[in-house]
Amino acid sequence: MSGPIVLGLRILLALALYVFLGWTLWTIWQDLKRAGQQATTQKIPAIRLEVQIKNQAVISRTFSQPEIILGRESTCDVLLDDATVSARHAKLNYHHGQWWVEDIGSTNGTTLNDEKLTIATVLATGDEIQCGNARVSINRGGMGTVSSTQSLPE
């Protein structure tokens, strides 16, 4: 009689092992789902760009996506149709609670407030970016102040 009882216990033992594994996997799956939802619902503060090429009229657009590409190519988020602008010229993206601007290998370079951009830099309201002949001014809505202690990531 001991045999069948222990057989039952052995099956329970295997079950316990797989409950442990199953539970682990299930909670990891839950984590993953939660992280996914968080990523999709993450609020990106709107940013308004006022674009002026040479002396043409000012075009104003508001973005709420985490990454904005500026350039001459039609796939760019902000189309700067001018010969002095590279196909993909500069990139604006949101991370660490800030909007950052970065030159992405343009021919003529990018300046921020008339200083040449070498690394990703935090943007504030009123900043002006110059890509070739195109000028982009930044309006970060209500959160225009930049905390000066913000450190760059390694």
Place this chain on the structure above:
Amino acid sequence: MTDQREGRLLFVAAIFLFLYSIILTLSPAVRERTWDVAYRFSHWVGFVLWIGIVIVAHRITSRRLPDRDPYLLPLASLLGGWGMLTIWRLDAGFGLRQAIWLGVSIAGLTAIIFTPKNLGFLRSYKYILLTGGLGLTALTLLLGTNPAGFGPRLWLGCCGFYFQPSEPLKLLLVIYLAAYLADRLPIHQRIFPLLVPTVFVTGLALLLLLVQRDLGTASIFISLYAAILYLATGKRRALLAAAIALALAGSIGYFLIDIIRIRLDAWLNPWSDPSGHSYQIIQSLLAVANGGMLGLGPGLGSPGLVPVAHSDFIFAAIAEETGLAGTLGLLAIFGLILARGLIISLRAPDRFRRLLAAGLTAYLGIQALLIIGGNLRILPLTGVTLPFVSYGGSSLLTSFIALALLLAVSDQTEETEPASLTSPQHHYLLAALLGIGLFTASLAGLWWAVVRAPDLLTRTDNPRRSIADRYVLRGQLLDRNSQPIDITNGKSGSYQRVYLYPNLAPLVGYTQATYGQAGLEASLDNYLRGLQGYPVSTIWWNRLVYGTPPPGLDVRLSLDLQLQKKADQLLGEFKGAVILINAQTGEILVMASHPTYDPNRLNEIGSFLAQDKNTPLINRAAQGMYPPGTALTPFLSALQKNGVNDNPTTEIYKTLGFYSTPAVEMPQAAPAKVGELENLRVSPLQMAVAAASLSNSGMRPTPRIALAVNTPQDGWVVLHAFNQPTRIFSADIAKNAASQLSAQDQPYWEWTGFGGPNTEISTWYLGGTMPNWQGTPLTVVVLIEGNYPATAQAIGGQLLQTATNP
């Protein structure tokens, strides 16, 4: 949230270990199939210690690392507890030590957790730490010992406490490489100046390990170095170079270093030397095969048969007792630990901690795969431990410190942004490699435990068969009147075969742990062991529940002990054989072979028997081959009258059955080759079967020894003869031949002949009832080595008289 999740998983782990402990407690009852046994309790000490240790670890990590990874501690604790109980099951003394080491390891984990969270001290003191580790390892060159008293001297020991410095050295190498590369990589543009110091220290460590013959650890070092370098620089060449270096070192080592050659040969061709260098690996595979799908259950297998099962081969021990279900679970646990480790690495807030976490993960993964692969014959055997599971304080402590570092790195709030990463590709590749390794191990487990298991388990060098014999009742051998010949005595756990009529030893043989099986005990083993005669479902159920076959079945033999005793008495000290056979049915009533031996004393005399010049182990009646000489005259003259031929021909011998072994389940000598005339040799059994045709109207019967088997569902089931009788003479010829040979004043015929040259002459006596005999037709054959015609005739005649006048 994290604490709750970790707590719940730890609770499930505790349930698993609780069930393990209960089964281990009950296991003796299952083995001996009775409740009246000595149960096992000592391992509950280990279980309680584990509970205490885990609660402390959970509390401390909850307080110090609120945002840690919630899975690592439960995963590692389950492995640690599982290993500790498995070790306890193998050896309670080692089990207690392992439980204490588990406590020490948690203390080590606590110490790491209470250091500053950014692990800056590791980064600052990387050279001191590594030099210390190298120094301690170097010290084993001078002061090294081995706790076992022999083997490689890799330990530093004092006062009954042993420590293996090469274990923490792996960890220190990971820390050093992570710290160095994290500090220098952003500065250096050129790769070679950057690598010089790391190559130097890794080379130094490798040299030490090579001198110490710690080759498993050395191969881990090479792999680890390549993995960390690859993660830091993204150069795939690093992995390629390491693979080439390992292959090169292996092939050079094959020719220069004995231990590498032995290990590689044992890996490539294990079946050629199963009891020597490949003993360990074959025993490991046998254990895995014996486990099957579900395993035999904790305490119910025989993992102790695998050498060093508590350390290098703990995976095989776990496979035998928890089966494929357990090993796949174990591999999944390692898979989860590795996956969490890589995720922690990706989320790490700076480059040092990222490299550290990835390096620690690689360390745990590579070491686990190396030894699991060795156990399953995917990789050559290297004497490294299975992290968290194997016996060994240094190994356990190192594994838990690696775990503590991973936990410390994982303790980041969701707001912490991970350090920037050029590409996650390197982590993916590492994850893929480790995943492929675990998957291969799972497939290999399936292969040995399911596909190859039936072949492996029937190997004669599987010691589990003789262990099962101690616990499962073996069937009895009975004579035709149900007089016992061989029985099994004692109680479950100490069953012993008793041979009640030892003079029959050359025929019935023996079954014994050291010397295996012989005679009828071997040829009828499937019935006696319960592997045949039962419905398949019964055998399957017994295998599942008890891990052994059902109780063996009794077999009734055709022997008549009364007549057998008479024959043995008559043959006495002469070397030779006596066979009395029922000429019609072929039932063998007497089969004596002298000299004989006492199988009850096999333990004392076994080694002498094999060398005895008188060859008592050979059953002269069936395994002895003798020249027939003039013993054939009656057959030849009978067939001559038939007008067949003057001289014996291949055709005649074939008719008489001298070129084939009689179809009966007992060990017999190989028959003479077809066409052999001058040098023909026949066994007394062949002669008896041929002679029976003279008493049985020209029909040659098929001999029988096993008459019936006692099955629980149908009672005694008759075992039929394998073949129909064949006619070799017409009834008239048989009658004429028999009457020409008729003995004076006796109701039987007889003939005495001689075979062989003078120096090796043997005397044959053939006799049998007349064809018109009203009772059971009987035939007797006596063979005596030497020239003893009168004795042979006396033995045969008296036996016939006794048999015909009961």
